[in-house]
Amino acid sequence: MKQGNGLPDWMRKASLAGVVLLLGSAFGWSQESSPAVPSSQNDSTAAAIHELQQQVNELRSAMAEVRSESEQYRAENAELRHELQAARSPSASTAGPASRDAYQLASPANADPPRAQSDPPKASQTASVEDRVASLEESTQLLNSKINDQYQTKVESASKYRVRLSGIVLLNLFNSHGDTDNLDFPSLVRGPGTGTGSFGATLRQSQIGLEVFGPTWAGAKVSGSLQADFAGGFPSTWNGVNSGIFRLRTASMRMDWKDTSIVAGQDNAFFSPLSPTSFASLAIPALNYAGNLWAWTPQFRVEHRFELSGDQNILLQGGILDNLTGGFPPNEYFRVPGPGELTRQPAYALRTGWTRTAFGQPMTFGVAGYYSRQNWSYDHYVDGWSGMADWQIPLGSRVLFTGEFYRGEAIGGIGGDISQTVVFDGDPNNPATPVKGLNAIGGWSQLKFKATHTLEFNAAFGLDNPTTSEVRGAVASQPYLFNPLLVQNRGALVNFVFRPRSNLLFSGEYGHLRTAQLNDANSADQFNLVMGILF
Numbered sequence: 174m175k176q177g178n179g180l181p182d183w184m185r186k187a188s189l190a191g192v193v194l195l196l197g198s199a200f201g202w203s204q205e206s207s208p209a210v211p212s213s214q215n216d217s218t219a220a221a222i223h224e225l226q227q228q229v230n231e232l233r234s235a236m237a238e239v240r241s242e243s244e245q246y247r248a249e250n251a252e253l254r255h256e257l258q259a260a261r262s263p264s265a266s267t268a269g270p271a272s273r274d275a276y277q278l279a280s281p282a283n284a285d286p287p288r289a290q291s292d293p294p295k296a297s298q299t300a301s302v303e304d305r306v307a308s309l310e311e312s313t314q315l316l317n318s319k320i321n322d323q324y325q326t327k328v329e330s331a332s333k334y335r336v337r338l339s340g341i342v343l344l345n346l347f348n349s350h351g352d353t354d355n356l357d358f359p360s361l362v363r364g365p366g367t368g369t370g371s372f373g374a375t376l377r378q379s380q381i382g383l384e385v386f387g388p389t390w391a392g393a394k395v396s397g398s399l400q401a402d403f404a405g406g407f408p409s410t411w412n413g414v415n416s417g418i419f420r421l422r423t424a425s426m427r428m429d430w431k432d433t434s435i436v437a438g439q440d441n442a443f444f445s446p447l448s449p450t451s452f453a454s455l456a457i458p459a460l461n462y463a464g465n466l467w468a469w470t471p472q473f474r475v476e477h478r479f480e481l482s483g484d485q486n487i488l489l490q491g492g493i494l495d496n497l498t499g500g501f502p503p504n505e506y507f508r509v510p511g512p513g514e515l516t517r518q519p520a521y522a523l524r525t526g527w528t529r530t531a532f533g534q535p536m537t538f539g540v541a542g543y544y545s546r547q548n549w550s551y552d553h554y555v556d557g558w559s560g561m562a563d564w565q566i567p568l569g570s571r572v573l574f575t576g577e578f579y580r581g582e583a584i585g586g587i588g589g590d591i592s593q594t595v596v597f598d599g600d601p602n603n604p605a606t607p608v609k610g611l612n613a614i615g616g617w618s619q620l621k622f623k624a625t626h627t628l629e630f631n632a633a634f635g636l637d638n639p640t641t642s643e644v645r646g647a648v649a650s651q652p653y654l655f656n657p658l659l660v661q662n663r664g665a666l667v668n669f670v671f672r673p674r675s676n677l678l679f680s681g682e683y684g685h686l687r688t689a690q691l692n693d694a695n696s697a698d699q700f701n702l703v704m705g706i707l708f
Contacts, residue, residue, distance in 0.1 A: 445577060
């Protein structure tokens, strides 16, 4: 063995063997431990995929349930729509089930029929889950918007049938010249009124209306309506002119079949269906007691329509009415019978009208008759009657000519005779004094020009002319006539109506009245500015 400056051979060999053994152990350990990392990663990835598949299956199941409920709601909606269509049009019930229209929510374009939860997921279904959810959300938002619209327009009623609220808030600013019976909507001139004039404003011509749409009974659609305003007088209070009393105008019930209707209630005079266009006089129709017959009278009538062709028909109307004679109530609370009601029979009326289309507008001609038996003081009977004609003639697509004409006797109860009805040839308190009906002739005409779909111009003239010779003859025998002794009432108006929106209107009107008594005649004028909003 050599002795030198290095390590001994046996020590070098042992050291070398130890280093080789250490390196081999380290290399073996590294090869054994390195595959463990990807094994752990694969396990976690598989668990995440399994969880995602479970979520997809749950989402698919929820979507299937939602789709099933949507189909059920859609079917119920279609059934309700079909019932509503059948209620609105009796003839529609024979036409088959209602079609799916714009109100029917469409199913998503890529939606498949609902499948059972046990079906294995498909790649295409998984890929379109987000698209289906987005489409479902869009359909849900559309459905919610429709529900919100219906909720906003619905008026609840105890009967649960649909009720519609409507009306108009109307402001009238007026400047009058002359002595008239009414400051804001005059009907006649009382006296000279030289140098007199007034300015004022009112909202008592505003109106409120209700309509109820009931069920279908005996094949007829049942409905009803009510209209009221605030022109029923003034309360005896501070500034009472601004607190108009609520007043009933009309309230009627209808049963409408395909060609026949029954109407019961307080309604317009169906035998005088037209009135001039005016927003300056809504509390009473324009040209009232100046040629425009009108009455809001309790009545019962039957209507039947005959279809002649596609654009022609004939309407036949007949009914009975409360037999009113135009006088003021003798008592503010208790009701006592008037001359017409003392006869124990109603008034009778009949009208027939022919209608066809001309220049895109209805052209109508009608004739009517009215009869009223009246019992004045001490069983003096008077037969009130009137024959009437009405027309509505388009002279082009923008021009319309309308009007009415009448000839009658003792018709103060329907706006004729300047509401005077009869003449007494002597003291009305004397049982021997004769009573006779006052004859009258009158009517009105209007020309309408529709400049645009939002602007129109109207000009109208009316005349109510009781027979002057009868009044003068009665004066010769010292008669007693309703004071004042009116023999003629003329009215004229010119206005424009501007409606920039369907529920907003502006109007300006000039009206002229001339009322003649036995020995003189007086005139009055009114300028009226109107703003209204309909609801």
